[in-house]
Amino acid sequence: MRTDFQTPATCTNIALHNLYPGEIDLVISGPNHGRNSSAAFAMSSGTIGAALAGALSVPIEGPPSQASLHVHNMPSIAVSYGVVTRPVPEGCMEMAADIAVEVCRRLFEDWGWEDAEHKRPVQLYSVNIPLVPEHLAPENRRVCFTTLYRNTYGKLFEETDKITNDVYNPTQHRGPQPERHDGQLRFEFKPSFQKILNPDPKDVPKGTDAWAFQNGYTSVTPLRAAYGEVGAEGSGFGDKSDIGLFWDLLCLVDRVQDVTLEHEDEVEPEREQGQAELSGVGPNTSGLAIDEHGLDDELEEREHASGKVAEDGADAEPARVLDEEVQRHLRQEVEQLDAAEMQRGQLPERTNCNEG
Structure with missing residues (x-):
């Protein structure tokens, strides 16, 4: 075969x-x-x-x-x-x-x-x-x-100057001889399995x-x-439910609310308006997620007032679900509040939870 x-x-x-x-x-x-x-x-x-x-x-x-x-x-x-x-x-x-x-x-x-x-x-x-x-x-x-x-196996390869023609090619048994280049880095499989083969019995x-x-x-x-599936019960954070341990992705909103209440005299009225626009966030049956319906309703009312949304039955382009300017405004408000708290030393620097 x-x-x-x-x-x-x-x-x-x-x-x-x-x-x-x-x-x-x-x-x-x-x-x-x-x-x-x-x-x-x-x-x-x-x-x-x-x-x-x-x-x-x-x-x-x-x-x-x-x-x-x-x-x-x-x-x-x-x-x-x-x-x-x-x-x-x-x-x-x-x-x-x-x-x-x-x-x-x-x-x-x-x-x-x-x-x-x-x-x-x-x-x-x-x-x-x-x-x-x-x-x-x-x-x-x-x-x-x-x-x-x-257990673990640690280092498996050693640097070498040896040239080999055993270059993997799925359509050939042996690949072409690689060209020699000055300074080209090469490695060969040279493991040290002594501790893996003979671990200390204790x-x-x-x-x-x-x-x-x-x-x-x-x-x-x-x-x-x-x-191997590691049980989530050992994790240091998350909210328990009957279907799993869910991350609280609303911590940013909670921090903004805390800052607004604690330093109310330092927050401008328009920032408070931006905070109110974040109030349509909450859990659903599948875990914690952002509920966009409340925000959508508010945006639609704004667009009606500015003439961007046609009345029922009128011939006009479909309304945009999210106004980019409003989104940008909300993000700026959150970033400004975070920056103010980091200067006071009360808020750790945020990291992107989606990286890695």
Whole structure:
């Protein structure tokens, strides 16, 4: 089989949807000759990527998706062998294969659920088997469910003067020789994995896949095809509701109101008018948002008075929903009030919440 993008994930999707649509009961990726325990390895693993692709390859409704036996879930397992010494001791591969087959069989027969209510089945599993003879022996084999050990990998590349022609080109196996330029910056993949491969045992929490590997156990880690969702309950701000924790995007308006009340004698009448025009702001059923209807009504009345809006039934151009001059005026008023408060040292400098 030839494709323009030959990756493990590509193979999974093509097999499920093009070669054997509706015929596959279980996706097994691997075995990879190298561990994929801990976040640093798992997040960059093509083996786990292929299992993720299986979990995500459930057909959506309607064409062009093909029929599938698994409408809601495609069971997928990533199998990795953790190499500890090289060359791998004799007999390790055969014993590891026996364990892998047994683990996959047991999982397929009793797949498991993400929750106690059995509402969502587990999407995929990552299995890591250490290639250590004494731990692979039938009398010593131990398998345990684990969680993913959270770690980092730091620096991965070193600067080099070496020229390589292995330039990636999706339509060719090898790209053209790059031209040499004085001062051109080049890097090569040269990681230092010592601390990742052999972390201090006291730093590795019990029950994680890295802990299991250190103890010679085969780890079985249930995963979902999504980046880890951190609960919003731990965030330092936001308003709780029955559907989520919402940001208060009206803090600017609240600050302006506080400034207006506290320094009423310093605020000119036209600024108070600008503050009143911001009063049409409030929450809706989907969270905190700006309610433009009150502001629109006020603007429409102004435009009627100035002759910009025709009466009902008259032949005239449609009224503009927002008057740019009024918008600019309101923004200027808010900026002036903020500037005055920052000079007094009572208001921190505002940042753009939409950046990044």
